[in-house]
Amino acid sequence: MKNNNIKDNRIINRYMTAFAITFILLSATLYVLTNRLDIIEISYGLGDSMAPTNRDRCIDIYYRKISDIEKNEVYSFINPESGHGSTKRVVAVEGDNVKIKDGRLYINGKEDDSLFNENADYSWCEEIDLTLDRGYYFMLGDNRNVSIDSRMYGPVSRSHITGKQILSIY
Secondary structure, three states: OHHHHHHHHHHHHHHHHHHHHHHHHHHHHHHHHHHHOOOEEEEEOOOOOOOOOOOOOOEEEEEOOOOOOOOOOEEEEEOOOOOOEEEEEEEEOOOOEEEEEOOEEEEOOEEOOOHHHOOOOOOOOOOEEEEOOOOEEEEEOOOOOOOOOHHHHOOEEHHHEEEEEEEEEO
16 A cells, blocks of 8 residues: 555656646746747737637737738737737738728728628728728727727838737637
8 A cells, every 4th residue: 555655656746747847848938939039929918809819818929920911810019009019900901992981891892701890880980991001001800899900090010010829828
């Protein structure tokens, strides 16, 4: 009986040691990627403007070494109005025409039929008709009815975009 307890304790100690080493290595790797190499950005999401993609109080991970900004992808950026970090989906890229008219969103003359636009109500915002300049992007929250986004503060400059979302942990 005594030998079994000693054996069980040794097994538990091995698992605890393996867990501790894994945790330390993972923490060190995340530290290097975020602080030394500036490859990964980790943020704590607040609010429901990106629901259902991101939820309130989720942890978001972004890849910072991005070359091209892609339509329909989620990016972190510095909000040009408030100076705070924000997360939104790119719905239009440089050269695209964005129009909000009669409560509907049009990209390049075609009504937006994305999943996130399904129940969106644009009737409360001003009509918009603009063609995006080089290096500017139109960003909208997935929860279009509560999001504060490019409809309020205008297109976002490439220089304000800080990372592309690769993971959201709820």
